[in-house]
Amino acid sequence: MIKRMSLISASVALGCIVTVAPVLTSIYIADEDAELREQEDLQQFAAKAVMRTELVTYQAFAAIADMEARPGGLCSPVQIAQFAHVIFNYRYVQDAGAYGGGEYLCSPLSGDVRAQHLTMPPPDWRSKDGYQLWYRQKNPVSDERQDIQIGRNGKYVSIDPQSYVDLIDPAQRPIAAINVETNTILALSSGADGDDMLSAWKLAGHVNNEQWHYAVARSASRPLGVVVKSPRSSLVGHWLGLLVMWLSIGVVVGGVLGWIAFRQISRQLSFPATLEWAIVRKKIDVFFQPIVRLTSGECVGVEALVRWNLNGRNISPEIFVAVAEQNGLIQPLTDLVLDKTLDDLSTLLRSRPSFYVSINVSSEDLRTRRFLNVLTARLRETGIRPAQIRIEATERSFMDADATRQTIAAFRDAGHPVYIDDFGTGYSSLSYLQTFTIDVLKIDKSFIDTIGQDAASSIVAPHIIAMAHELGVEIVAEGVERDVQVEYLVERGVQYGQGWLFAKAMRVDELVLWLNERRTVLQPIHL
Template sequence: MIKRMSLISAYIALGCAATVLPVLFSIYIANEDVTRREQRDLRQYAEKAVMRTELVTYQGFAAIADLQAEHGAPCSPEYLGRAAHVIFNYRYVRDAGAYGDGRYLCSPLFGDVRAQDVALPPPRWRSNDGYLVWFQQKNPLSDVREDIQIGRNGEYVSIDPQSYVDVMDPAGRPIATINTDLNSIVALSTGADPDEMLHAWKRAGRVDSDEWNYAVARSTTRALGVVVKGRRTSLLRDWPGLLAMWLSMGVALGAGFGWFAFKRISRQVSFQATLEWVIARKAIDVVYQPIVRLASNECVGVEALARLNLNGRDISPDIFIAVAEQTGLIQPLTDLVLEKTLDELTELLCSRPSFYVSVNVSSEDLRTPRFLKIITAKLARTGIRPAQIRIEATERSFLNADATRQTIAAFRSAGHPVYIDDFGTGYSSLAYLQTFMIDVLKIDKSFVDTIAQQAASSIVAPHIIDMAHELGVEIVAEGIERNEQVEYLLRRGVQYGQGWLFAKAMRREELVAWLEARRASHAPAQPAIQ
């Protein structure tokens, strides 16, 4: 009897271990995954904050240039009128005027003060290109208000420091903007501790904390950086309590939760095998979204997009493409999209030599000539011109700059134009564009959505457009849904657009019928939405 009880106890212990340990292990894995996701999200948030600092600084420089463009004598009525115009036109500028010999001279805010000798202390920092910056500069009319003041050649503008940290974030995570030359704080979001944020900056975000994660990012164009922090989530903080709970609930309940955890993990793990099976059997569908010349409403090409349907349920491309990138399946997926595109559109492309199709390429295929060799082989004897097959790559594909630059040059030498897709959503620094030879820049839908609105991010689209014009590359605006967006983009010199206003993504048969209907009618296409 004692031996039997011991055996039963052993089975109970093994049953508890078999159910509790996998659950605890699952909790540990989930905790590690949560930590990775939080760090990745925080780094992306820091990159967006850097872009904000660049844009606000850019606006300050533009305001000074506008102030210096043409005006009467310093502090004349014409000059003050011009300064008032600058303040009104630039969202983040709170004051603008003249200074000299260590004192304020005049501004629309406090008038002509040359006779009052209002002192202006020496600037805290001077940039390599001659801009002077005062941090926490007290306004002569207030003992409370402190501005960031930027000056050059006797003209200055004052900017609200909160403009540098006013990044849209539902979680309200703290931000600090840093001058990287001085390692000092430029601006701080409400509630952030300056000593803590500066300490995190100096340690490059590597701060031991059970409660907070930190991330830093630097501007590549200005001596600016940001440090952000977000609350840390931990599933293992109360692991003794978790263990006691599972042991007390027993084998039956533990088995139920263990089965649920097993099924959940199995479903996640098995998706890789399912995707591999789908690609091997060429069960990925390809649809085509038209790209339209805005000035003439002519469809000049299409973008090939992968679609996946499993058991009657559409799987979001954000999901299966991310899994393909993480599991090494992205290259066979890209090859399949190219193969299906050529099978379906060869006749159309040959009949319209100026028509093209763009194919999205992963970062893996921007580091080696593998995909270029595949395209070259498949185009042989088809009659399709290389310029009719165009390459689209996202910003994050450009991180390995040296290898990427060489591969992009090879694509372009072979006659394939290169696009940057979803611009503005990745590694927000804009300077790297000058080091790459590209043909087209695509503005992400999130920025096109803000056109003609008062959102803080509405200044990003015109900033990107201006930079594209300066670099001499063409522009495609994604996600166009309203006629006023088209009117705005045309005024700003944007050449092409795509979105539901023109047509949704279509299968090959629908695309051919759509194009034929446009050709037959000799009339602009009817918008897909109103």
């Protein structure tokens, strides 16, 4: 009897262990995964924050350059009026004026104060290109207000420090903007502790803190950096309570969880298999969205977009392309898109030598010449010019810089122009892009949507346009849906647009009908 009871007890104990151990292991793994995701999300937020500091500083420099370019006698009514014009035109500029001999001279807010001899302290920092910076300078017209003042050649602008850290963030995570040469805090968001954030910066974000995650980011073009932090969330903080709970639930919950896990694993395994089946049997479709010249409305080319209808349900490309990348299917998927594109558009491309189609290429195919070799072989003896097949790559594809740079150069040497797609979502800086030779930037739809709106992200589109002009590359604006966006883009020298204002993505027969209706060619197109 005792032996039997011992055997039953051992079986019950073993059953509990077998039931509880996977649960606790899952909790631990989930906690670690949550920690990693939180840190990655915080790092992306830091990248956004440092881009904001670049934009504010870029605007301050542009305002000073504008003031220097305007004629007028020192502190004359004409010059003060010009300074007021600068304040009105530049969103983050709170005041603009002249200084000299260690004194404020005049501004639209204070007027001509030369007779008052309002002194300016020595600058807190000087840049190598001649700018002077005062970190917390009292404004001449206010004893309470402290601004960041930036000056050069006798002209200065005042910037509200909060402009550097004023990001739309529902989580209200603390932010600090820092001058990385002097390790001095320029601005703090609400709830941020200066000593804590500066210490985290000096440790490059590697802070051993059980309550907070930290992340840092540094500008590639200016001596600016940011520190951000967010609260940690832990699944195992009350592990003893979780253990008791799972022991009480026992085998029943273990069986339910096992059944759910089996269903989830089966679903995950079957979806890649279904996608592979669709690729092999060419069940993936290719649609084409027109790209037009904004000044004339002429359709100059199209982008090939992959589509998949599974059992009457449209699967989002964001889902199945990600699955393809994770399961080694992205290269055959790209090859299928190329084959279908050439099958559909060969006649059109041969009849219009200036017309082109752009194809999205994965980061995997930007590290080697595999796809270039496939593309070269497919085009041989087709009569299609290499320049009519253009390569689109996202900013994420540029992470392996050395290999990507060589492959991009090989595409361009073979005659295929290279585009950066969804530009702005990866937060690339001008100095980073200058290391690559590309032909076109495509501005992401999220930034085009903010045109004409009073949103924090609305300042990104003009910044990207200015970067593209500095690089000497052409620009395609994605997601154009309103005439006011076209007017805005044309005024700023953006050459091309793509979006529902012009046409949705369509099959080749619809595309040909659409082109003929717009009379973009002399003779109708027949495929």
